[in-house]
Amino acid sequence: MQRLSNAIRTQRAERAFGVDALCRMLEGYLPDQHVAEVRRAAEFATSVHEGQRRTSGEPYVYHPLAVARTLAEMRMDHTTLMAAILHDVIEDTGVSKESLALGFGEDVAELVDGVSKVTKIEGRTRAEMQAESFRKLLLAMTKDLRVILVKLADRLHNMRTLGHVSHEKRRRVARETLEIYAPIAQRLGINFIRTELEDLAFANLYPKRHGVLQEGVSAQLGDTRKLIREVEQKLSTTLREEGIGASVVGRQKNLFGIYQKMRRKKLKLLKVTDLLGFRVIVSKVDDCYRALGVVHHVYKPVPLEFDDYIANPKANGYQSLHTACVGPMGHKIEVQIRTRDMHHVAESGIAAHWQYKQGAREGHKQPQARAREWVASLFDDFGNASPIDFVENVKVDLFPDEVYVFTPKGEIRRLPRGATPVDFAYAVHSDLGDHCVAARLDGALEPLNSTLANGQTVEIITARHARPNAAWLNFVKTAKARSAIRNYLRQQHEDEAVRLGRRLLEIALRELSVPASVLKDDAKLEPVLAANKLADIEELYAAVGSGQRLAPLVARHFLPKGAAEVQDEGGAAPLAIEGTEGLVLDYARCCHPLPGDEIRGHVSVGRGIVVHRIECKHVKGRPQDWVPLAWSEKVLGDFIAELRIKAYNKRGLLARITAELANAEASIENVQMPDRAGGEAVEMRFIVAVKSRVHLARVVRRIRRIEWIERVWRA
Template sequence: MEALARMLEGYLPEEQIAQVRRAAAFAKNVHDGQRRQSGEPYVYHPLAVARILAEMRLDHTTLIAAILHDVIEDTGISRDQIATEFGADVAALVDGVSKIAKIEGRTRAEMQAESFRKLLLAMTHDLRVILVKLADRLHNMRTLGHTTTDKRRRIARETLDIYAPIAQRLGIYFIRTELEDLAFANLYPRRYAVMVQSVKSQLGDTRKLIREVEQKLSTTLREEGIGASVVGREKNVYGIYQKMRRKKLKLLKVTDLLGFRVIVNKVDDAYRALGVAHHVYKPVPGEFDDYIANQKSNGYQSLHTSCVGPGGLKIEIQIRTRDMHHVAESGIAAHWQYKLGERDSQSAPQVRAREWVSGLLDEFGATSAMDFVDNVKVDLFPDEVYVFTPRGEIRRLQRGATPVDFAYAVHSELGDHCVAARLDGQLEPLNTHLRNGQTVEVITSKHARPNAAWLNFVKTAKARAAVRGYLRTQREDEAVRLGKRLLEIAMRELGVPSSALKDDERLQPVLAAHQFRDVEELYAAIGVGERLAALVARHFLPEGEAAGIAGGVAPLAIEGTEGLVLDYARCCHPLPGDEIRGHISTGRGIVVHRLDCKHAKARPQDWVPLAWSDSVQGDFLTEIRMKTVRKRGMLAKITAEIAAAESSIENVQMPDRAGSEAIEMRFVITVRSRVHLARVLRRLRRIDGVERVIRA
């Protein structure tokens, strides 16, 4: 803590450093007795995470959240307790980083996917949550040597697939490169060792070579009246390895192993410095990129050029202003370096990051957690290609994108009906890879529809999701037709006329029993095998007498903090204030159900009467269902309101209704009671565009 405090003295006031100290003492107390696999006290880890963020000069709220980031997950401390001690902002950040609680029947991969989606939901409210998560992942990667080989490989693979690309997307260069190299070393240790040794052998004494180029560029720039600093470096090992794989090169053919950054005062100086660099060292034809005029999606701006350096060695030179350099190194974190403590995160990288996250959630929130992660992975490709519409507008796509990806980037309708494309006036097939500077014209037909074969070559997540959504809708239509036929046959065998399906009085109880909104959903469920037609058909027969409720026994008072084996049913999510009863379940003890739950009717001998204690406490899960208009940013508004109502989101689902103007959403949230739930529902109903909010 003292080492961390010395770092903070350089940019935080003493009263804020005192709050960070208090958080460290709190974390030390609640983590007391816990140790990492290395044997060191567990509190060393959160303090190390805070130090990484302090190196980025993050505000004290983020540092406190970093110190407490494992408290909810690994101790008995709740979000409410953190909010009471350190404020709502810190509690929201800690909750956003915390993994969701284990759900019975879910695999490790599914739980990780759900936790990742929860993390992105938290990002829509406060982007600092991802900074804490990246710092957490970086320190875990630095100390991965104490875990088993299988665990090291699994974490390293996840880091390369998700967290390093996210750091790249958010423009945080130093975290991205270190994550890549650490993950590479743990995933392929022999390859890493060979690469390190080979690079060292090829470059020889790099310090002398780097110093020579730095001095020559600095001197020439100064003679031309351009104030600049020049810094050289070896490129990261994983970046070199990826280039070898991408271009199918041997290491001896990879010549640009050194990179140099020229930092100037203003944009005009950047272009003048480019001319100086090309005068000093001969430029390599075709290897120049202007990311100042065409900045990347994460806000990165710089001039890139490759030149032939001393001894014929190719070097890469990046030229940018000091402000551009701050963004290039720290990305979205650069905002808090300048405006410590402010909440108006309107810097260019922050705005782009929010748009990216909101776009992902709006586009793919309807998918399962596993599909959501797959779509995010596709969207995280760092390489980009710039093409033009026939009107001269620039479109930025992933490298390897095709005319189909371009069409969906312009408009979903254009993508759905495209049949061919003209690239620079030449007719080309839809699977052609686009190149920088091409003008793309999409040819459409009103009778054309997405093709399953497109999934073999489309690159962007938006195009892939659109094609899959269309194909899923087609399958649902087929399932509805099949399910209707199966149900009519089953009803005929029981002597129930098919006209019962049109009798609302007989149909509605059946739909309610199976929790379907309409008969189409019922047909679809039968068609895909989720319901058995014979069992559904029996619901149309006259009902038997309902089983009685056991009585005469004093109800057991539930306080919410029982030490006995007690669980809360996920079919009805009982809350304090509901009438309840308990089911005696082997292996689970007493499972609490609402009295009106459909599962609380059968076998009275297995049930015990329950009641809520007057002193009940704790957070309870409940499910709410919403219907909203389909418009961008709606999910972000809803999650912000839920957080403002002192509730947290444990799960969210948006069943895909392709073509519908409305969106159905299902949230599992935490509340303290029915009264607290009512307050949450009132806030949600006030959101413009929300048509209906109910408790499930």
């Protein structure tokens, strides 16, 4: 029955979403030769994906065909459609990029390679691999923006079919979509993909919240279709009477947008009134402002809720007039008024170029140019960061809300909502940010952590000797400012670490009667650098100054051979526990080393040298972090050891054991007696203080003489 059900479902999908259905869509806007090329790519994908199936049980090739279908709905060119159909062949079938280039052209091969994930690299975590793949995707975007369109369509179909994967993967993919891909779609102006990605991710990440909110919105609005029809008809009729040709379309606002508003403003659902949105599409820019007057005449406007994104477009090229009004039955409605061209850009963003081949108008840059500038700025600002840091910086940069402020010369600067004068200074120039000390907002002197508001004129006051402050990281909002401040602080920390490390190493050498000139002797320096896996003397100084290496340990590598009493296999002289040249020593609580045990030391930042027994399971890690140790014959004092005792639970057992410990001159630091698992036997854990391994052996012998003892061992 399962096989029959899969076969029926496959036949239905083939008729609705197969190659023939896709080509019928393309015949409406592509020439026949391009449709033939797309069909050839689909036939190739079908052959190489033969036998592969998705988690749902459907043939795998339906996924790339569905991705191409989404792009066909956006009326993308045939090269992008071919890349969409072939987007998984490099990653999942072993077909090389070179083979693709030979069969389908260099452009298609580059697009497919840009979408393909980075292959598995030994030693990298999954988070690092995902971050590296994302960096590779954005790098491919700098060459051809169509790669992100393929990726967004791919992510959209994956989100639509997310119900077939495990709960854990569903949440992980949904979170990644909300944090990265939906904001990218918004940044690039592709609104219809952004809203569906958000709602699908919301439903999968927070299914209970999504269900409750959906029911609450339905209950609050009642018959939504009737209400939307009423507003559409009233606005359309009034606009027509005023001689304005317009189409009015209403909709219920997406649930994730409502959820975000509730969280941002700390509102209950009953307090969220603008659950309905309407778009008024007109022919000319003049008609936008005339239509605004009509809307305000029909429905009373809500004060302070008007935005003019035609005069001040958003960073992604979005243009529209936004207003809020009180609609029928007191329902608050949002109205967006724009031209048809503005609507194309608002819905499709960078894809509008391939749809309509429109040029730049009215002095505004095309969405593609803005997108390229944005991606290029990411690599300019964060290109040297690690993959994970790069992704985090991009997340910070993906702010949907913006404020518009002016420079003293009247230039407009767009910044994320909540931005401060420090963000503004770094947005203008890095040097301005590095040396700012205060700001004038509309002529009034304000502190650097002030929040900027729309329309303010910002003047930055600088001082030649001023430098970035670590406290700025607590209030800056832009990724560029945050990255610049961190880079400066990191560089400053490294410079201080180098200076400190040089001084510490020279002192350690002097205490060993080794001249500081050995630090300039390449023949003596090279083995030390090789032993610590460092490139040059500057890295060695920085490692010592930051606490990653201990100066006395490094200095011992410069001792002449034979100068120390004991040599380990690598040639480094073991240190005695007593008199370790002022080093901070700590004893590991995992294995409790005692005098007489074979031991090694682990170099730990903040704890100095941590002493472990040689057989301890934690004696592993980087070889340069371990140092051989040996007990001095003069070591005195008490050391902690852990004993485990298994015995029959008889009256007076604990008293007998404690008496024997006292007679053996061992003090008890702690005792634990867990509940009995069954029977009469109990297992006890004693933490005792002894002088050495020999002393502990005497303690164990005395305890074993008790008749109720079954077993005694050191943990």
